[in-house]
Amino acid sequence: MKKMLNILIVLILSSSMLPLAFADESGNTSNDIEIDAETQQQTEIMNCSVGAEIRLLQLEKAITKNIIKGNETVSVLKDLDYNATELEAILAELEFLLWNVQEADPNATDAVQVFVDLKSDAKELTEEFKDTLKAMLDDKTLEGLRERIRLMTCEQVQNLTKKIENRIRTYNRNQLHRLYGFLGDLNNSFLEGYETGNITKEQVKSQIGKIVNNMTKEKRNQIFSELKMYRIRTRIKSTVCVENATHNFTVRKQLRIQNRLQYSKNAQSPEDSQVRSEMQHRMENRLNDMGSSGSGSGNNGNSGSGSGNGKQNGGGGKQ
Numbered sequence: 001m002k003k004m005l006n007i008l009i010v011l012i013l014s015s016s017m018l019p020l021a022f023a024d025e026s027g028n029t030s031n032d033i034e035i036d037a038e039t040q041q042q043t044e045i046m047n048c049s050v051g052a053e054i055r056l057l058q059l060e061k062a063i064t065k066n067i068i069k070g071n072e073t074v075s076v077l078k079d080l081d082y083n084a085t086e087l088e089a090i091l092a093e094l095e096f097l098l099w100n101v102q103e104a105d106p107n108a109t110d111a112v113q114v115f116v117d118l119k120s121d122a123k124e125l126t127e128e129f130k131d132t133l134k135a136m137l138d139d140k141t142l143e144g145l146r147e148r149i150r151l152m153t154c155e156q157v158q159n160l161t162k163k164i165e166n167r168i169r170t171y172n173r174n175q176l177h178r179l180y181g182f183l184g185d186l187n188n189s190f191l192e193g194y195e196t197g198n199i200t201k202e203q204v205k206s207q208i209g210k211i212v213n214n215m216t217k218e219k220r221n222q223i224f225s226e227l228k229m230y231r232i233r234t235r236i237k238s239t240v241c242v243e244n245a246t247h248n249f250t251v252r253k254q255l256r257i258q259n260r261l262q263y264s265k266n267a268q269s270p271e272d273s274q275v276r277s278e279m280q281h282r283m284e285n286r287l288n289d290m291g292s293s294g295s296g297s298g299n300n301g302n303s304g305s306g307s308g309n310g311k312q313n314g315g316g317g318k319q
Contacts, residue, residue: 039119043112044238050171052106054164055115061160063098063122067091068157069149070129076145082136089278090129096260097121112241117252169195176204178230182223185211254290257283 045051070091074084097118104114134142173195180186190207193199212220261283264276 039116040238040242043115043242044235045171046112046115046241047234047237048171048174049107049111050167050174052111052115054167054171056101056104056106056111057160057164057167059115059119059122060098060101061157061164063094063101064160065154065157066122066126066129067094067098068154069152070094072149072152073133073145076148077136085274085278086132087129088275089282090125090132092264092275092279093260093283094122094125094129096263097125100256100260112238113245113252116242116245117249117256120249120253121256169197172201179208179227182226182230183208183211250290254287257287257290261287 042055046055070087074087074091077084077087101118101122104118105111108114133145137145173191176191176194177186177188180191187207190199190204194201194204212223215223261280264280264283
């Protein structure tokens with residue numbers, strides 16, 4: 001009985017608790033890409049707008065943390081008389097990417113594709129920053145800098161954490177509503193108590209356990225089978241969305257870089273011309289490399305994606 005109860009809870013709740021982490025990419029240069037298992041797992045809760053919002057907020061938080069820590073790193077290096085222009089250029093592009101994430105629509109039909117695309121960009125830029133920094137500093141200096149950055153806290157990140165936690169509670173509340181529907185014992189006031197934080201997950205498990213205990217074995221098996229089928233359908237839907245996101249991946253990437261390059265040329269921003277020139281040079285080089293690999297043109301008609309294309313005329317405002 002306890003095992004079945006735990007499985008019921010896992011089937012419904014656990015997927016929303018998966019942390020967001022930038023996963024490794026392959027060196028694929030074709031128009032398609034193989035999505036890593038971690039990203040596939042993360043997209044499973046994106047079959048509803050709240051789940052998609054959670055993943056986009058987690059991505060926003062990860063990028064925000066990297067920008068804040070990156071800016072502190074640059075500040076320290078400048079105090080030590082290092083030339084940090086290349087690092088500043090990467091951070092400037094990360095700012096454009098952050099705006100793309102903030103503008104992404106969790107209700108869009110291509111939300112999974114947008115998440116996959118922008119997460120991939122974030123991973124690439126973050127690794128470029130780390131590699132560039134590593135090439136500039138000896139191991140001792142690098143470790144001292146990492147320790148200083150590790151101790152940083154930021155109100156902006158803390159606020160995003162709270163927002164994510166609240167949205168996870170809303171997501172879980174909706175999942176519990178569905179579970180109680182399967183159990184045939186819906187208690188909205190109990191669910192509202194969970195969403196507001198007045199009722200813990202352990203209390204939810206205890207109440208569900210009481211309901212399940214009062215069922216016949218046949219009824220429990222029936223509910224378990226129905227929940228398994230629900231999870232299978234959800235996973236299939238997620239798999240289809242991820243497979244769709246793999247097609248024309250490189251073409252969409254070219255288009256995103258072209259858009260950011262154009263934003264950087266049109267934007268009115270305070271950063272110095274040397275940083276702007278370096279950022280544009282880096283993006284132009286990436287586009288040239290992608291073009292020479294035969295990966296296709298960014299003007300391909302199938303390349304349309306929600307990946308940072310919303311409100312394009314205002315893109316430079318974040319710089």
